[in-house]
Amino acid sequence: MEPFRFHLFVCTQQKPEGVQSCSAGGSAAVLDALDRETQGRGLNHDVQLTTCGCMGLCDEGPVMVVYPEGVWYRRVQPADVAEIVDTHLRGAKPVEHLVWNDAPAMKAMAVEHEEKFHAAMAARDKGGTLPDRLDQMIRGYMPSRCLLTALELDIFTAVGDGANAEQIGAKIHANVRAASMLLNALVALGLLAKSGDDFKNTPESARFFVQGSKDNHRNGLLHIANIWHRWSTLTDAVRTGTRIPIKRDETPEWTRAFISSMQRNAKDRAPLVVKAVGTAGVRRILDLGGGSGAYSIAFAKASRDVRCEILDLPEVVALTAEYVDRAGVAAQVTLHAGDMLQDDFGSGFDVIMLNAICHMFSEEENRDILCRAHRALAAKGRLVVQDFILNPDKTGPQHAALFSLNMLVSTDTGASYSEIEYTDWMKAAGFADVSRINLPGPSSLIVGQR
Ligand SMILES: C[S@@+](CC[C@H](N)C(=O)[O-])C[C@H]1O[C@@H](n2cnc3c(N)ncnc32)[C@H](O)[C@@H]1O
Numbered sequence: 001m002e003p004f005r006f007h008l009f010v011c012t013q014q015k016p017e018g019v020q021s022c023s024a025g026g027s028a029a030v031l032d033a034l035d036r037e038t039q040g041r042g043l044n045h046d047v048q049l050t051t052c053g054c055m056g057l058c059d060e061g062p063v064m065v066v067y068p069e070g071v072w073y074r075r076v077q078p079a080d081v082a083e084i085v086d087t088h089l090r091g092a093k094p095v096e097h098l099v100w101n102d103a104p105a106m107k108a109m110a111v112e113h114e115e116k117f118h119a120a121m122a123a124r125d126k127g128g129t130l131p132d133r134l135d136q137m138i139r140g141y142m143p144s145r146c147l148l149t150a151l152e153l154d155i156f157t158a159v160g161d162g163a164n165a166e167q168i169g170a171k172i173h174a175n176v177r178a179a180s181m182l183l184n185a186l187v188a189l190g191l192l193a194k195s196g197d198d199f200k201n202t203p204e205s206a207r208f209f210v211q212g213s214k215d216n217h218r219n220g221l222l223h224i225a226n227i228w229h230r231w232s233t234l235t236d237a238v239r240t241g242t243r244i245p246i247k248r249d250e251t252p253e254w255t256r257a258f259i260s261s262m263q264r265n266a267k268d269r270a271p272l273v274v275k276a277v278g279t280a281g282v283r284r285i286l287d288l289g290g291g292s293g294a295y296s297i298a299f300a301k302a303s304r305d306v307r308c309e310i311l312d313l314p315e316v317v318a319l320t321a322e323y324v325d326r327a328g329v330a331a332q333v334t335l336h337a338g339d340m341l342q343d344d345f346g347s348g349f350d351v352i353m354l355n356a357i358c359h360m361f362s363e364e365e366n367r368d369i370l371c372r373a374h375r376a377l378a379a380k381g382r383l384v385v386q387d388f389i390l391n392p393d394k395t396g397p398q399h400a401a402l403f404s405l406n407m408l409v410s411t412d413t414g415a416s417y418s419e420i421e422y423t424d425w426m427k428a429a430g431f432a433d434v435s436r437i438n439l440p441g442p443s444s445l446i447v448g449q450r
């Protein structure tokens with residue numbers, strides 16, 4: 001039984017450079033074209049597109065199979081996709097010149113491929129070759145560093161609608177020889193295209209990295225570029241047990257990129273938090289370390305009756321004010337410049353939020369914040385902690401375990417914590433009905449009631 005009229009499997013297997021594979025033959029572009037064409041013709045609910053690994057027919061790739069008929073196509077190119085969609089998916093007739101139906105030859109090729117593959121793997125293993133997975137992990141910083149440097153130099157904006165290395169080098173005030181090397185590497189990474197001497201942005205780069213584009217993420221991503229420098233101190237931080245201050249830390253530009261990055265993370269999550277917490281009976285919210293104000297803004301927009309107070313560091317609240325004003329909710333949101341480790345929180349709040357806060361502090365600091373939050377809540381008021389929560393043995397999820405190191409290199413005493421730790425601290429602070437709410441994505445809520 002097929003839940004769809006057609007189920008398409010497209011091989012997107014990647015292989016080491018120089019080895020024939022469907023991905024090297026352009027299967028990603030084929031997949032994109034299939035997605036576009038099936039959507040464009042209103043077939044998206046009838047056709048299931050699935051990527052798959054190597055089928056052993058790599059020399060004839062990109063390879064795809066259409067079920068329920070079991071029709072195999074080889075050497076498919078994006079230009080073939082419209083014909084496949086019209087003739088096969090709409091007209092129920094396979095595209096003959098792409099069909100591969102020589103079953104004995106196909107089977108022989110697949111068997112030979114499998115035998116060669118196992119022999120090559122066995123030879124590598126015997127020779128003590130470093131597995132690809134480890135090799136890629138070791139070198140993983142190289143593509144990342146290229147993209148971060150391109151963002152720091154604002155290369156994608158300089159490329160604009162197309163330019164050569166000299167023009168781009170002049171715009172970003174860079175050495176032309178070195179800029180050419182970076183531009184070529186960005187082409188190799190699929191982030192730029194090159195035609196003759198001219199470089200062009202890919203649609204993705206133009207959308208996400210160019211100043212002026214509606215979906216430009218550069219400002220927030222510069223925070224990742226900034227913390228890359230902190231991660232370079234990881235070895236010494238592990239030796240000494242805490243962060244190693246670096247020169248470029250926490251300038252006004254650093255803070256602006258940080259808060260922009262926080263806003264980028266929070267803007268999609270905030271409505272989910274509002275939904276999980278609800279606004280019934282909620283009048284006063286305290287948003288500790290509110291950053292861009294994304295969560296207070298979402299609550300204010302969800303209910304005209306809600307009033308939010310954001311406490312954040314003096315250098316941040318000026319930026320928070322910009323986001324709150326832009327969202328048009330300034331009448332519902334009050335800003336306080338201060339220090340949550342020292343300042344009195346006030347009293348009578350229905351909800352206190354700690355979104356992405358506890359990971360900055362030690363267990364003792366968090367216990368103290370939770371006790372003071374408990375006192376600042378009205379009867380039956382709720383504390384909402386949002387964070388990346390570790391499993392009990394702290395080895396996962398991967399994002400939370402890596403984020404703990406992000407806090408090691410960024411803070412004096414911060415870390416990721418487990419659900420058991422949060423629950424213990426909240427119960428010790430006097431909270432009842434402590435429970436966890438998982439959100440889509442890497443963070444969860446721990447909620448307790450006074
Ligand atoms: C990781 S960000 C989270 C921002 C926001 N809650 C969110 O989730 O988007 C941490 C925030 O806490 C603020 N912060 C750090 N230390 C603080 C302190 N001692 N007192 C008040 N705010 C602080 C930072 O300025 C920053 O806005």
Ligand code: FES
Pocket residue numbers: 011012013014020021022023053054055056057058059061063
């Ligand atoms: S890589 Fe696609 S069939 Fe082998």
